[in-house]
Amino acid sequence: MQVQLIILLVGMLSTTLASTSLSRISLVSTTIFDVTKFGAKGDGKSDDSQAFVKAWKAACQAQRIGRSIIVIPARKTFLLKPVSFSGPCKPSRVFVQVSGNIVGPAKKSDWSGYHLDSWLSFSMVNGLTVSGNGRIDGQGPMWWKNACVGNPPPGTTCHAPVALMFKRCNNLRLNGLTHINSPRVHITVTTCKGVILSNLHIIAPETSPNTDGINIASSTNVNIRDSIIGTGDDCIAISGGSSNIKISGIMCGPGHGISIGALGKGGVDVVENIQVQNCTMTKTLAGVRIKSWQGGRGYARKISFKAIKFDAVYNPIMIDQYYCPTQKDCITSTSAVKISDISFIGIAGTSQMDNVVNLSCSKSVACTNIVMDSVYISSSVTPKRKVFGTCINAHGRVSHVKPSINCLKP
Numbered sequence: 001m002q003v004q005l006i007i008l009l010v011g012m013l014s015t016t017l018a019s020t021s022l023s024r025i026s027l028v029s030t031t032i033f034d035v036t037k038f039g040a041k042g043d044g045k046s047d048d049s050q051a052f053v054k055a056w057k058a059a060c061q062a063q064r065i066g067r068s069i070i071v072i073p074a075r076k077t078f079l080l081k082p083v084s085f086s087g088p089c090k091p092s093r094v095f096v097q098v099s100g101n102i103v104g105p106a107k108k109s110d111w112s113g114y115h116l117d118s119w120l121s122f123s124m125v126n127g128l129t130v131s132g133n134g135r136i137d138g139q140g141p142m143w144w145k146n147a148c149v150g151n152p153p154p155g156t157t158c159h160a161p162v163a164l165m166f167k168r169c170n171n172l173r174l175n176g177l178t179h180i181n182s183p184r185v186h187i188t189v190t191t192c193k194g195v196i197l198s199n200l201h202i203i204a205p206e207t208s209p210n211t212d213g214i215n216i217a218s219s220t221n222v223n224i225r226d227s228i229i230g231t232g233d234d235c236i237a238i239s240g241g242s243s244n245i246k247i248s249g250i251m252c253g254p255g256h257g258i259s260i261g262a263l264g265k266g267g268v269d270v271v272e273n274i275q276v277q278n279c280t281m282t283k284t285l286a287g288v289r290i291k292s293w294q295g296g297r298g299y300a301r302k303i304s305f306k307a308i309k310f311d312a313v314y315n316p317i318m319i320d321q322y323y324c325p326t327q328k329d330c331i332t333s334t335s336a337v338k339i340s341d342i343s344f345i346g347i348a349g350t351s352q353m354d355n356v357v358n359l360s361c362s363k364s365v366a367c368t369n370i371v372m373d374s375v376y377i378s379s380s381v382t383p384k385r386k387v388f389g390t391c392i393n394a395h396g397r398v399s400h401v402k403p404s405i406n407c408l409k410p
Contacts, residue, residue: 029063029066029067030066030067030068030069031059031062031063031066031067031068031069031091032068032069032071033055033058033059033068033069033070033071034055034071034073035048035051035052035055035070035071035072035073035078036051036073036076037055038051038052038054038055038058039051039054040052040055040078041078042073042076042077042078042100043076043077044077044078044079044101044103045079046079047079047080047081048078048079048080049079049080049081049082049083052078052080052083052085053083053085055070056070056085059089059091059094060085060087060089060090060091060094060125061089061090062090062091063090063091066091066092067091067092067093067094067095068089068091068093068094068095069095069096069097070094070095070096070097071097071099072096072097072098072099072100072102072132072134073099073100074099074100074134075100076100076101077100077101077102077103078100078101078102078103079103079104079105080102080103080104080119080120081104081105081110081111081114082111082114082115082116082118082119082120082161083119083120083121084118084121084122084123085120085121085122085123085125086122086123086124086125087122087123087124087125087126087169088124088125088126089125089126091127092127093127093128093129094125094127094128094129095129095130095131096128096129096130096131096132097131097132098130098131098132098133098134098136098177099132099133099134100134101134101135101136101137102120102134102135102136102137103137103139104119104137104138104139104163104183105139106139106142107142108142108143111161116159116160116161117161117162117165118161118162118163118164118165118188119138119161119162119163119164119183120136120163120164120165121162121164121165121166121167122165122166122167122169123166123167123168123169124167124168124169125169126169126170126171127170127171128166128169128171128172128173129172129173129174129175130173130174130175130177131173131174131175131176131177132176132177133176133177133178134177134178135177135178135179135180136163136164136177136178136179136180137180137181138161138163138179138180138181138182138183138186139181139183140180140181140182140183140204140208140211141181141208143159143160143183143184144160144183144207144208144209144211146159160183160184160210161183161184162182162183162184162185162186162187162188162215163179163182163183163184163185163186163187164179164182164186164187164188165187165188165190166187166188166189166190166192166195167190167191167192168190168191168192169189169192169195170192170193170194171193171194171195172189172192172194172195172196173195173196173198174187174195174196174197174198174200175196175197175198175199175200176198176199176200177200177201178200178201178202178203179200179201179202179203179213180202180203180204181203181204181205181208181211182204182211184210184211184212185210185211185212185213185215185233186202186204186211186212186213186214186231187200187202187213187214187215188214188215188217189214189215189216189217189219189222190215190216190217190218190219191217191218191219192219192222193219193220193221194220194221195219195221195222195223196222196223196225197214197222197223197224197225197227198223198224198225198226198227199226199227200214200227200228200229201227201228201229202214202227202228202229202230202231202235203230203231204230204231204232205232206230206231206232206254206255207232208231208232208233209232209233210232210233211231211232211233212231212233212234212235212236212237213227213229213231213233213234213235213236213252213255214229214235214236214237215234215236215237215239216236216237216238216239216242216245217239217240217241217242218239218240218241218242219241219242219245220242220243220244221244222242222244222245222246223245223246224236224245224246224247224248224250225246225247225248225249225250226248226249226250227249227250227251228250228251229250229251229252229255230252230253230254230255231254231255232254232255233255233256234255234256234257234258234259235250235252235253235255235256235257235258235284236250236252236258236259237258237259237260237261238259238260238261238271238274239261239263239269239271240263240264240268240269240270240271240298241269241270241271242271242274243270243271243272243273243274244273245273245274245275246275247274247275247276247277247279248275248276248277248278248279249278249279250279250280251279251280251282252279252280252281252282252284253280253281253282253283253284253311254282254283254284255284255285256284256285256286257281257284257285257286257287257288257289257313257315258276258279258281258287258288258289259286259288259289259290259291260274260289260290260291260300260303261289261290261291261292261300261323262291262292262293262323263290263291263292263293263296263298263300263337264292264293264295264296264297264298264336264337265293265296266293266296267296267297268296268297268298269292269296269297269298269300269337270298270299270300271299271300271301271303272299272300272301272302272303273302273303274302274303274304275303275304275306276288276303276304276305276306276308277304277305277306277307277308278306278307278308279307279308279309280308280309280310280311281308281309281310281311281313281316281349282311282312282313283311283312283313283352284313284314285314285315286313286314286315286316286318287308287310287313287315287316287317287318288305288308288316288317288318288344288347289315289317289318289319289320290303290318290319290320290339290342291318291319291320291321291323292320292321292323292336292337292339293323293324293331293337294321294322294323294324294330294331294332294333294336294362295331295333295335295336296335296336296337297335297336297337298337298338299337299338299339299340300337300338300339300340300342301338301339301340301341301342302341303341303342303343304342304343304345305317305343305344305345305347306343306345306346306347307345307346307347308344308346308347308348308349309347309348309349310347310348310349310350310351310377311349311350311380312350312351312352312380313349313350313351313352314351314352314353315351315353315355315358316347316349316351316353316356316357316377317344317347317356317357317358317359317375317377317389318358318359318360319339319342319358319359319360319361319367319370319394320358320360321336321337321339321360321361321362321365321367322360334364334365335364335365336361336362336364336365337365338365339361339367339368340367340368340369341368341369342367342369342370342371342396343370343371343372343373344370344371344372344373344375345371345372345373345374345375346373346374346375347374347375347376347377348375348376348377349377349378350377350378350379350380351377351378351379351380351387352379352380352381353387354379354385354386354387354388355387355388355389355390356377356387356388356389356403357372357375357377357388357389357390357403357405358389358390359389359390359391359392359394359405359407359408360390360391360392361391361392361393361394362392362393363392363393365393366393366394366395367393367394367395367396368395368396369395369396370394370395370396370397370408371396371397372396372397372398372399372401372405372408373398373399373400373401374399374400374401375400375401375402376401376402377402377403378402386403387403388403389403389404389405389407389408390407391405391407391408391409394407394408394409395408395409395410396408396409396410397410
């Protein structure tokens with residue numbers, strides 16, 4: 001009797017839960033907005049910018065309880081001039097399904113009259129998902145001839161836009177797209193929380209200047225995973241104000257590796273709780289590195305690089321607190337970004353340089369608690385070629401490291 005009563009109660013509870021779920025589902029509606037229904041031609045020649053703006057406004061202002069899906073259809077190429085998609089939006093979720101291709105203007109004259117900070121930008125849109133198997137082509141080659149190289153001085157204008165920018169977009173998802181030939185950085189995420197970037201393919205020539213794959217700035221709780229990135233600059237760069245960043249499953253090369261910084265240029269920068277693991281660097285200019293400017297302030301701490309593979313990388317492991325890419329007007333200062341609690345664990349591979357570990361810390365502000373464990377790096381030039389490590393004011397501990405890093409002091 002008790003068994004039958006229990007079964008009856010469980011059945012009643014299941015029915016109640018099911019009806020509750022169904023009632024909730026019925027309240028959530030989905031509305032689809034196809035950009036071609038708003039006038040987009042998709043012939044690769046017509047300016048489809050205003051059609052996209054109209055589709056966005058309709059999707060963003062749709063009913064409050066529900067979700068909007070903007071469809072960019074397959075087998076079409078949409079030419080867009082600089083466009084800004086801004087919120088806040090009424091639906092709880094906004095999806096942008098990119099099945100077709102998006103290209104930027106092929107002539108610089110088509111960019112006149114626009115703010116050149118970004119080409120495609122999303123701002124203040126919470127619950128945004130941009131996904132699909134389409135391609136975003138920034139038409140970069142026409143920009144690269146006169147681009148600024150490295151990090152230009154304050155006030156310098158490079159006149160090249162970021163291809164895709166997300167600003168103040170919490171709970172952002174970006175998945176599946178191919179990004180090629182950005183004028184400058186391919187993807188920038190700034191002042192966002194709760195971000196997942198996954199299964200991306202980012203491509204630009206090794207010689208293309210400033211074409212970072214992904215830049216993260218002033219953002220928290222960001223997960224970047226399972227992507228292929230080959231560009232002319234950092235595959236991934238983490239800038240000041242960022243914390244709780246996880247990077248995994250990245251195939252990087254060509255490019256400048258995965259970088260924290262450069263930090264401290266003209267002020268205070270803080271970065272903490274960064275995990276980089278299960279990544280492969282192939283023929284990159286740098287492998288994993290932390291870089292900061294002389295004269296900066298703040299800190300970079302609790303950063304781990306784990307299970308990293310190097311294949312003919314030029315500078316596999318670096319801490320560079322004398323960062324000055326132009327090697328002109330470089331300053332010397334007693335102030336520096338404090339670097340501490342950094343670990344390099346389970347790292348192996350080959351280097352095209354003899355100096356495979358370079359820990360160049362500030363002479364006045366030491367790097368502390370650096371841990372190197374199970375790190376094995378050899379020469380890619382010839383297996384028996386001698387490789388070595390160097391340090392400036394670096395303190396920590398070493399275990400199972402080859403070559404020996406005797407310069408890392410307790």
